[in-house]
Amino acid sequence: MILALKNNEMLTRLPQVRGTYREQAALADVSWFRVGGHADILFAPADEADLQSFLANCPEDIPVTVLGACSNTLIRDGGVAGVVIKLGRPFGDIKINAERQVDAGAAVPDLMLSKQVAEAALSGLEFFRGIPGTVGGALRMNAGAYGNDTATVLTHAYAYDRKGNRHELKAHEMGFDYRHCALPQDLIFTGARFQTVPGDKTKIHAQMAEISASREDTQPIKSRTGGSTFKNPGGADPEGLKAWKLIDAAGCRGLRQGDAQISDLHCNFLINHGAATAADLETLGEVVRQRVKDHSGVTLQWEIKRIGREAI
8 A cells, every 4th residue: 555655646746648657557467578566657658749748747756667578678576666668559660761761660579670671672670580579679789680780770769868858869879789788778769760771572581581480499489588688798709609508508408496497498598487486587597697607707697687676
């Protein structure tokens, strides 16, 4: 009851919006791991102007967090404080101009982006077929797969800061590195522009089919998982150190804690077999990090974004 009262008080301080506010919204429902607590307030903006107005008028002492597809996010069991913004259909458009540039909203699934561009016989975004996230998440972490990444195809990104100011950023201003964007965490991406080149539709679809088949063969994509757990210490270098090899060498393949497990198929994937908590998954990840450190001297860095409060 105390938590509900605090949420009610918070709600009275939030600006009027055309979208929706929802108190104590269950975030496990949207998490690929199917774990995590509630959002104090979940906000779904009606459109970009609604988001801008909210940010311009939201009290600065109220935390704001943005969630995308939650495919590479672990939401802790105590939930997320303040307002969680979930960008939905109003941020899901894809448009292609005469210069073969593709404008995509932050909520567009990477899979959908790759498919629609392929149908237009445009090449360059095939690798997005192997990324189970959204455009917004791809911008935030320079998502990549199968020898390519967001930085190589991005021309512009569009975002708002906590004061509601709009920013148009060129690719070189993003501070991209391997699975990293150097921009402030409070910037909220609303869309991006990508450059493509003409291609053969049959060959493009064939390449995407290969990517899809490779994922099915090598990753536990039908499980409750969150994508790659740790960054490759060798970065994007194909000859560099791979997280999964270090984990395997440390004897962690198949390691289990309750219903949390390191995948037998690909040991850089955490799996929830049904009853695992976020704490179980995070604890298991830390056990793996320590075992790898003890075995090889390498400290693995989390690729999965961990957010929220631990359960009391």
